[in-house]
Amino acid sequence: MILSELLKSKRETKNLLLREVASMIDADTALISKIEKGDRKPTREQIDKLAIALDIEHSKLLKLWLSEKVYEDVKGEDLAIEAVKLTLKRLKTEK
Amino acid sequence: MILSELLKSKRETKNLLLREVASMIDADTALISKIEKGDRKPTREQIDKLAIALDIEHSKLLKLWLSEKVYEDVKGEDLAIEAVKLTLKRLKTEK
């Protein structure tokens, strides 16, 4: 499940309106709509607030958010998988 | 080997001066210096030119470049490895 999908589905199971979520995280309704459609990436601060507002485990949301950034960097590249694997190696040896 | 290191070592084995590489890829000497120090990320076009100028396999350089972008996104994060793994999964299923 992708970030935007999770946000939308969580909001719906909690029966919240866009404007309600918007006010909780202090943002424009249109912006929340865009985030749920994947047109806008939330900032890290918005992720923090969304986790609270929608009652989602923070680390889960953060992981999806980071993963999305990574995905955007490499998507469409022939070398995408190899490049990500290489990063993984680097992270593991540095850990 | 990280991108910047590779660029520098290749230039040195080929006995090229910074300004020579700079002129080959049509850039300021200072910029090449920064790239070799890791202070600046080359653009994709610069990667293409650098591969030619320094006689490095293009896909190798590109992979390092992509990997570096990914690394920058997640470095320092507790969830770095998990997030990258998640992206890898996504890429594999979409392949």
Added chain:
DNA sequence: TAGATTTAGACAATATTTGACAAGAACTAA
């Protein structure tokens, strides 16, 4: 249809990245 919610587009505001220049540091050779 009326009223509410959601979405889309255009554009302003911000943030980030990049390139260029100049001055300083480091190195080399005489």
Added chain:
DNA sequence: TTAGTTCTTGTCAAATATTGTCTAAATCTA
């Protein structure tokens, strides 16, 4: 040491990219 060359660093403007806001249109629901 000095002069000449190479490399590095800092700063700032320019270019790009991202994010937020507003308005109006589309969609949904009763």
